[in-house]
Amino acid sequence: MAETTTGPLKKTALHALHVEYGGKLVEFAGYEMPVQFPTGVKEEHLWTRSEAGLFDVSHMGPCFLTLASGMRADPAAHEEIAALVETLVPSDIRGLKPGQARLTVLLNSEGGILDDLIITRPYEEDRQGELYVVVNGAMKEQDWGIFETALAGRAVLTRADDRVLFALQGPKAEKVLSAYFPDCAGLKFMESRRMMLDDARCVVSRCGYTGEDGFEVLIPAEAGKELVRLLLDDPCVRPIGLGARDSLRLEAGLCLYGHDLTPEISPVEADLAWVIQKRRREAGDFPGAERILGEIRDKPARRRVGIRPLERAPAREGTEIFYGDNQIGIVTSGGFGPSVDHPVAMGYIEAAHAAPGTKVDLMVRGKARPAEIAELPFIPARYKR
Amino acid sequence: MTTYYTKDHEWIRVEGDTGTVGITAYAAGQLGDVVYVELPEAGSNFARGDEFAVVESVKAASDVYAPVSGSVVEVNSGLTDAPETVGDAAESDAWFVKLKLSDAAELSGLMDQAAYTAFCEGL
Numbered sequence: 001m002a003e004t005t006t007g008p009l010k011k012t013a014l015h016a017l018h019v020e021y022g023g024k025l026v027e028f029a030g031y032e033m034p035v036q037f038p039t040g041v042k043e044e045h046l047w048t049r050s051e052a053g054l055f056d057v058s059h060m061g062p063c064f065l066t067l068a069s070g071m072r073a074d075p076a077a078h079e080e081i082a083a084l085v086e087t088l089v090p091s092d093i094r095g096l097k098p099g100q101a102r103l104t105v106l107l108n109s110e111g112g113i114l115d116d117l118i119i120t121r122p123y124e125e126d127r128q129g130e131l132y133v134v135v136n137g138a139m140k141e142q143d144w145g146i147f148e149t150a151l152a153g154r155a156v157l158t159r160a161d162d163r164v165l166f167a168l169q170g171p172k173a174e175k176v177l178s179a180y181f182p183d184c185a186g187l188k189f190m191e192s193r194r195m196m197l198d199d200a201r202c203v204v205s206r207c208g209y210t211g212e213d214g215f216e217v218l219i220p221a222e223a224g225k226e227l228v229r230l231l232l233d234d235p236c237v238r239p240i241g242l243g244a245r246d247s248l249r250l251e252a253g254l255c256l257y258g259h260d261l262t263p264e265i266s267p268v269e270a271d272l273a274w275v276i277q278k279r280r281r282e283a284g285d286f287p288g289a290e291r292i293l294g295e296i297r298d299k300p301a302r303r304r305v306g307i308r309p310l311e312r313a314p315a316r317e318g319t320e321i322f323y324g325d326n327q328i329g330i331v332t333s334g335g336f337g338p339s340v341d342h343p344v345a346m347g348y349i350e351a352a353h354a355a356p357g358t359k360v361d362l363m364v365r366g367k368a369r370p371a372e373i374a375e376l377p378f379i380p381a382r383y384k385r
Numbered sequence: 386m387t388t389y390y391t392k393d394h395e396w397i398r399v400e401g402d403t404g405t406v407g408i409t410a411y412a413a414g415q416l417g418d419v420v421y422v423e424l425p426e427a428g429s430n431f432a433r434g435d436e437f438a439v440v441e442s443v444k445a446a447s448d449v450y451a452p453v454s455g456s457v458v459e460v461n462s463g464l465t466d467a468p469e470t471v472g473d474a475a476e477s478d479a480w481f482v483k484l485k486l487s488d489a490a491e492l493s494g495l496m497d498q499a500a501y502t503a504f505c506e507g508l
Contacts, residue, residue, distance in 0.1 A: 365439065
């Protein structure tokens with residue numbers, strides 16, 4: 001994250017656990033967070049894909065938006081809160097089913113992306129009029145300010161970043177988490193429920209940022225510390241740092257805000273037009289609709305693609321992409337993919353050269369290196385649909 | 386045969402007027418899994434402190450600096466196919482280049498093993 005911070009770094013409730021497990025701590029989004037544990041990024045990455053990886057994402061921005069008049073057992077309450085939020089995002093929030101979560105983007109008036117976020121409608125009948133929203137850690141102050149302005153007193157924002165938010169990702173995640181939340185096995189990808197762990201109120205969602213099946217759990221801090229400790233006692237589960245989080249999401253073709261998404265980039269350019277459902281396209285009632293609908297109609301001049309370096313040298317963020325003598329794009333995320341065992345990258349490229357299989361050159365340390373445009377993701381997603 | 390170390394965590398083992406250069410086990414441990422090593426071509430010349438190689442881990446690229454001035458007489462091309470060797474044998478099999486020293490007096494500015502060990506303990 002391109003984030004400048006002043007003052008001492010914040011710590012999540014799981015900080016002591018990171019230290020205990022030998023985490024190498026770095027600054028991230030204003031927090032002191034583990035970038036890796038002693039086994040290293042590659043092992044952590046592969047472990048998550050074959051077993052279960054536990055990620056502390058308490059630095060992110062979970063919050064609840066609630067109608068000022070309160071929640072009630074009435075679908076009209078959902079429509080009310082959805083209408084307030086739809087002024088900021090292009091997704092169909094009104095059309096969310098109870099318990100459904102959806103990826104969306106916060107837009108500026110030019111249709112550029114101010115953040116990407118997940119919005120969830122509560123499943124519980126008596127909680128209509130509330131939305132559960134998780135934004136990026138580095139962007140939460142900005143985003144929450146934007147929400148509060150738009151809600152204009154008709155709904156209130158309650159931040160939940162004093163709790164523990166963790167992700168358990170990988171093929172063993174369901175088996176491990178079911179011991180504490182038996183109902184989690186019944187969820188499908190992008191579904192969410194309130195669940196109790198003893199007397200702790202939790203939100204359990206089947207989603208993640210790795211391309212694997214898995215869950216994200218919001219839980220009060222003290223209960224969260226205990227639960228995470230118990231989960232880590234399971235031989236299937238290991239703590240995973242930010243390094244592997246980044247390589248996992250890159251292989252999965254998922255965007256990192258501040259790198260692959262910025263205020264200059266529209267969701268259509270970012271290949272995220274799918275977050276704009278039919279009703280919103282027809283209504284054209286979201287910020288920057290003119291540009292965004294124009295790009296859907298005429299195709300954007302540049303777009304986000306996968307890039308596969310054909311030699312062993314990784315191409316990092318900022319690497320220029322050439323076609324012959326002309327620069328046609330730039331890498332926005334790049335590194336090495338431990339599961340595919342070759343370098344992987346994504347970036348923006350002129351539409352004429354964006355077809356998968358197109359051969360391009362990457363300028364790495366002043367030398368042109370062959371690469372080709374690749375389909376995303378680099379590895380098939382294993383979500384439970 | 387004497388081995389010298391730099392504050393940037395390179396080592397150079399000197400025999401006569403030739404030095405074998407690599408990165409230290411400490412540096413390899415800090416980098417984590419090495420996935421790519423970019424080496425210079427034989428015959429190229431470097432001044433002390435020049436970037437002469439690049440080591441890439443899953444997460445980041447790091448420059449490697451010439452501990453002394455010299456010309457490259459041999460490169461360890463085995464690292465191209467097996468970059469992970471750096472993690473297992475940083476101070477033996479995973480040497481990077483052999484340099485013909487252009488000024489052996491520069492060696493006096495480097496640390497010996499005891500000094501380097503103490504330097505790392507202070508980090």
